[in-house]
Amino acid sequence: MAQLWGGRFTKQTDEQVFAFNASISFDCKMVHEDIRGSIAHATMLEKQGIITNEEKKAILNGLQEILQEVEEGLLRMTEKYEDVHSFVEANLIEKIGDSGKKLHTGRSRNDQVALDMRLYTRKQILSTDALLVNLMQVLLRIMEENLDTYMPGFTHLQKAQPVSLAHHFGAYVEMFRRDRSRLQDILSRMNYCPLGAGALAGTTYPLDRDYVASLLDFDGSTVNSMDSVSDRDYVIEFLSALSIIMMHLSRFCEEIIIWNSNEYRFVEIDDAFSTGSSIMPQKKNPDIAELVRGKTGRVYGALVSLLTTMKALPLAYNKDMQEDKEMAFDAYDQVQNCLVVFTGMVDTMKFRKDVMAKSAMMGFTNATDAADYLVLKGIPFRDAHGIIGQLVLYCIGENCSIEDVSLDKLKEFSPAFEQDIYEAISLETCVEKRLTKGGPSKERLLDAIAFEKKELEKHPALFL
Ligand code: ARG
Numbered sequence: 001m002a003q004l005w006g007g008r009f010t011k012q013t014d015e016q017v018f019a020f021n022a023s024i025s026f027d028c029k030m031v032h033e034d035i036r037g038s039i040a041h042a043t044m045l046e047k048q049g050i051i052t053n054e055e056k057k058a059i060l061n062g063l064q065e066i067l068q069e070v071e072e073g074l075l076r077m078t079e080k081y082e083d084v085h086s087f088v089e090a091n092l093i094e095k096i097g098d099s100g101k102k103l104h105t106g107r108s109r110n111d112q113v114a115l116d117m118r119l120y121t122r123k124q125i126l127s128t129d130a131l132l133v134n135l136m137q138v139l140l141r142i143m144e145e146n147l148d149t150y151m152p153g154f155t156h157l158q159k160a161q162p163v164s165l166a167h168h169f170g171a172y173v174e175m176f177r178r179d180r181s182r183l184q185d186i187l188s189r190m191n192y193c194p195l196g197a198g199a200l201a202g203t204t205y206p207l208d209r210d211y212v213a214s215l216l217d218f219d220g221s222t223v224n225s226m227d228s229v230s231d232r233d234y235v236i237e238f239l240s241a242l243s244i245i246m247m248h249l250s251r252f253c254e255e256i257i258i259w260n261s262n263e264y265r266f267v268e269i270d271d272a273f274s275t276g277s278s279i280m281p282q283k284k285n286p287d288i289a290e291l292v293r294g295k296t297g298r299v300y301g302a303l304v305s306l307l308t309t310m311k312a313l314p315l316a317y318n319k320d321m322q323e324d325k326e327m328a329f330d331a332y333d334q335v336q337n338c339l340v341v342f343t344g345m346v347d348t349m350k351f352r353k354d355v356m357a358k359s360a361m362m363g364f365t366n367a368t369d370a371a372d373y374l375v376l377k378g379i380p381f382r383d384a385h386g387i388i389g390q391l392v393l394y395c396i397g398e399n400c401s402i403e404d405v406s407l408d409k410l411k412e413f414s415p416a417f418e419q420d421i422y423e424a425i426s427l428e429t430c431v432e433k434r435l436t437k438g439g440p441s442k443e444r445l446l447d448a449i450a451f452e453k454k455e456l457e458k459h460p461a462l463f464l
Contacts, residue, residue, distance in 0.1 A: 004086045004109075019079070021319075026326045027084045028077040033119035034084050035067045037112065040215040041195060042103055048206050050106065055099040062096040063088070084116070085109050106205035107198065110229040110317040114194040117324065119216065121238055122191065122464075124332040128242070129183045130461040131339035132176050136452070138347045139173050142166075143449055147442045150427050151266065151356035152365050157258075159363035162430045165351060167440035170448050175248045177455060182241040187462060190234030193218040197228035200316035217464045230316040232306065232324050239303040239328060242335045246296040249342055253289035256349070260286050265355050270348035273341070288345050292338045302331035357427065362401065364392050366425040369433075370402055373424045377416035387414045 003013070013021075039060055046056035066088060069075035081087040093100035146165035153163035193213035196202065202225045209221040222228040259266035269286055277283035309323045367388050374384035388402075391413045395402055403422055410417040423429060432441045438448070 003082065004089065018082070021082065022079065023083045023322050023325065024077055024079060024081050024087060026329060027113075027116070028087070029325075029329055030116040030120045031070055031077065031084050031088070032067065033116040033123075034088055034112070035063050037115045037119065037195060037216065038063055038088065038103060040212045041107055043215060044208050044212045045102070045105060045205075047211065048208055050205055050207075051099075051102050055102055058096045058099040059092065059103050062092045062100060065095060066091050083109070083113075085112055106203040106207050107195070108200075108229075110199050111195050111197040111225075113322075114197070114229050114231070115216075117232070118190060118194065118234065121235055121328075121332075122187065124336070125183050125187050125238060126462050126464070128245070128332075128336055128339070129180055131336055131343070132180050132183075132245070133456065133461045135339060135343045135346075136173055136176050136180075136456065138343055139169050139176075140449060140452060142346070142351075143169050143173070143445065146351060146353075147445055148428075148431075149351060149353045149356060150360045150431055152360045152363060153440075159359070159365050161368055162360040162365045162427055163440040164431055164442075164445065165353075165356065166445045166449075170445060170452075172248065172252055173452050176245075177452065179241065179245045179248065180459065182244065183238075184459070184462060186234060186237045186241060188219075189237070191219045192222045193220070194222045194228035194231070196221065197225035200226050200229050226316040230313070230318075230321070232310055232321060235324055235328050236303065236306055236310065239299070239306060239331055242331055243296075243300050243303050245335055246292075246299045246338065249338055250293040250296040253293040253342070256289045256345075257286045257293070260289070264359075266352055266359070268350040268352065269345060270350070273345040273348060288341050292342050295334050295338055299331045299335060302327035361427055364395070364402065366402060366427070366430050367392055369425045369430045370421070373421055374414060374416055377418075379414065379416055 042051065042056050042059040042063075045051045046053055051059075066075060070077065075091065077084065077087050081090060089100070089104060092103060143166040146169070149165040150162055151165055151168065152159040153161050153168070193209065193216055195212050195216075196207045196209035213219075213221045222231075256267060256269070258264055260269050269284075269289070271284070273288050274284045275287040277285065305327050306324055309320055313320055370391070371381065371384040371388045374387060375381050379387070391402060391405070391410070394413075395405065398405075403425055407417060407419060407421070410421060432443075434441050435444060437444060
């Protein structure tokens with residue numbers, strides 16, 4: 001047991017208590033952030049005349065050595081230490097002696113962990129955003145290649161009206177664009193440095209908080225020292241944004257699973273992104289899409305878990321807050337893994353244009369257009385709706401589509417039908433005549449693609 005305290009105690013900590021209290025097994029992930037924060041702190045202490053130049057140099061060298069040895073696997077963050085902060089400090093003192101004992105001047109683990117968590121979360125926000133950009137670029141490429149890949153659009157999972165694959169994918173591009181803008185919002189709200197808040201009430205040393213903030217690429221320092229050590233809003237916000245990303249991915253996965261089914265066969269997932277069965281030789285399963293869909297649950301779990309942990313916590317720091325890490329870190333990792341494999345799966349997926357078009361032609365997806373045709377011939381929409389309803393009923397009995405019915409027969413339903421009905425309800429007309437902004441026609445989709453590309457140019461992957 002290597003402890004940072006002990007002076008006012010007459011007994012050693014119970015071993016089980018030490019293990020229960022420790023966080024090294026998971027906060028070791030923040031060792032880069034911890035050392036980076038300490039380097040900034042020591043640099044500021046020297047600038048303010050709180051430590052000497054020699055002491056600063058020794059501290060910085062020692063910290064850099066620790067980082068290198070950790071990276072090379074020479075120094076292990078074992079259970080002997082309570083947390084990453086004590087690990088770094090104990091090793092620093094071992095390396096450089098008394099100067100190492102000065103590093104923690106004017107600092108508490110409360111503002112230290114608040115800083116580490118912010119730096120770590122900020123890094124994850126940036127890498128998540130970069131993965132969203134990759135995914136959007138793949139989706140835009142698929143859109144460009146599938147402007148005239150017609151397919152049925154669904155409501156209630158029932159065929160509704162024809163759209164194109166580009167239009168369907170465009171919906172997801174829009175969702176992921178909103179996800180990115182949420183990340184951008186969170187970043188701009190959380191990018192303030194809490195170091196210098198001390199345990200809760202600042203310190204009597206003449207710290208330069210804004211200087212530390214600038215060394216660490218923050219937009220400034222936080223305002224209230226008590227809030228600084230007890231705020232985990234940004235983790236909750238990020239988990240909420242991650243939950244929404246997973247909700248989007250799970251919807252997309254659900255559709256891919258349906259489309260990849262033997263019944264639909266709209267798409268074929270590449271062999272490299274599919275799995276087989278141990279017993280059924282014919283199987284090729286969409287496990288990756290299912291697993292992404294499944295992982296959504298644990299990301300929501302992290303959000304609800306942290307919200308519940310933070311509920312009713314009095315100011316300022318409480319040990320409950322150590323519970324912010326395990327589930328948040330897991331969610332950060334899971335979402336990024338999901339984005340990587342999902343992007344690869346979509347990028348390599350085959351689209352069966354013929355199957356999609358055939359499916360769009362069946363199931364009366366052009367019934368609305370047939371009614372609109374009658375409206376153009378002067379029949380009020382409600383009446384037209386009724387006429388086409390009867391026609392559909394007739395077709396179901398005859399096991400045919402509207403376009404298979406002869407003009408003579410059509411005229412029995414309404415004398416307004418003319419030869420031009422067939423053109424008016426062709427798959428192509430149904431899609432290409434939908435020229436409203438945001439609609440599925442090629443023209444509108446080219447606008448949409450141009451818009452999304454411009455947005456990506458305006459908002460490249462987040463960086464500091
Ligand atoms: N391991 C602790 C955490 O993650 C670090 C802060 C400890 N501070 C304290 N006063 N015990 O929250």
